[in-house]
Amino acid sequence: xxxxxxxxxxxxxxxxxxxxxxxxxxxxxxxxxxxxxxxxxxxxxxxxxxxxxxxxxxxxxxxxxxxxxxxxxxxxxxxxxxxxxxxxxxxxxxxxxxxxxxxxxxxx
Amino acid sequence: xxxxxxxxxxxxxxxxxxxxxxxxxxxxxxxxxxxxxxxxxxxxxxxxxxxxxxxxxxxxxxxxxxxxxxxxxxxxxxxxxxxxxxxxxxxxxxxxxxxxxxxxxxxx
DNA sequence: CATACGATATATATTTATATATATTGTTTT
DNA sequence: AAAACAATATATATAAATATATATCGTATG
Numbered sequence: 001x002x003x004x005x006x007x008x009x010x011x012x013x014x015x016x017x018x019x020x021x022x023x024x025x026x027x028x029x030x031x032x033x034x035x036x037x038x039x040x041x042x043x044x045x046x047x048x049x050x051x052x053x054x055x056x057x058x059x060x061x062x063x064x065x066x067x068x069x070x071x072x073x074x075x076x077x078x079x080x081x082x083x084x085x086x087x088x089x090x091x092x093x094x095x096x097x098x099x100x101x102x103x104x105x106x107x108x
Numbered sequence: 109x110x111x112x113x114x115x116x117x118x119x120x121x122x123x124x125x126x127x128x129x130x131x132x133x134x135x136x137x138x139x140x141x142x143x144x145x146x147x148x149x150x151x152x153x154x155x156x157x158x159x160x161x162x163x164x165x166x167x168x169x170x171x172x173x174x175x176x177x178x179x180x181x182x183x184x185x186x187x188x189x190x191x192x193x194x195x196x197x198x199x200x201x202x203x204x205x206x207x208x209x210x211x212x213x214x215x216x
Numbered sequence: 217c218a219t220a221c222g223a224t225a226t227a228t229a230t231t232t233a234t235a236t237a238t239a240t241t242g243t244t245t246t
Numbered sequence: 247a248a249a250a251c252a253a254t255a256t257a258t259a260t261a262a263a264t265a266t267a268t269a270t271c272g273t274a275t276g
Binding site: 192 | 252253254255256
C-alpha cells in the first residue's frame with residue numbers, strides 16, 4: 001500500500017476546492033494548439049505572426065486560443081508597433097511544461 | 109531570455125505528436141470528479157462504494173468517470189465478491205498528482 | 217488612406233457533463 | 247435452486263461547454 005499523495009488532513013471540501021483550481025489549470029493546457037503555443041513561448045516571447053509561422057496554426061484560431069490563455073492569466077502581452085508580443089506570465093506553466101516534457105518527450 | 113523548455117531539435121511535427129499525447133492525458137485529469145477519484149486512489153485501492161462515500165459523487169456519475177479512467181488505462185480493476193476494486197495503473201498519474209499537489213496545495 | 221496585423225463575432229460541429237432508468241453480476245436466504 | 251437483495255455498469259436523453267472555420271472589424275504604420 002503506497003503512501004497517500006494527497007494528505008488525508010486535507011478534508012474533502014478542501015480537496016474539492018484544490019481539485020477545481022487544478023482542473024481549471026489543466027483544462028487550459030489540455031488543448032494541442034494551446035500547449036504548443038506555450039511550448040514556443042517557453043523559449044521566450046513571440047509575436048503572433050511568429051507563432052503562426054512556427055506552429056502552422058491559422059491566425060483566427062491562434063487569436064482565439066491566445067485569448068483563452070490571456071483570460072486565464074497564463075500569458076501577458078506587450079505591443080511594439082503593429083506587433084503584439086506574448087510571454088508566459090504564470091510560473092506554474094513552466095513547471096508543468098518541464099514535467100510534461102519528462103513524461104511525453106523522453107528522448108529529448 | 110530563458111532557455112527553451114522544449115528542445116528546438118524536436119521539430120514541429122514531433123512536437124505536435126507529443127502535444128497530442130500530452131493533451132489526451134491532461135484532458136483525462138482535467139475534471140474535478142476524476143481528479144478527486146485519482147487522489148483517493150493514490151492512497152491505495154478502493155472499491156466503488158468506498159469512493160462514493162469518500163467523495164460524495166453519485167453512483168452513476170462515478171461509474172461513468174471510472175469508465176473514462178479505465179478506457180485511458182489510468183486505472184485497473186479487480187473483483188472481490190460483489191465489490192470491484194480500482195487502483196492506479198499508470199505511474200504518470202502519481203507523478204502528476206504529486207506535481208499538482210505542490211502547485212495547488214502548498215499548505216500541505 | 218491603404219495595408220499589415222491582430223481581435224472579435226458568428227455559425228456550426230463536436231465533446232463532455234448530468235440525470236434517470238435499466239441491466240448485469242454476484243451473494244444470501246429459503 | 248429460486249427469490250430477494252446488493253454492487254456496479256450501461257443506456258438514453260438532454261444540456262452545456264468547447265473547438266473550428268469563416269467573415270468582419272479595429273488599429274497602427276508607412
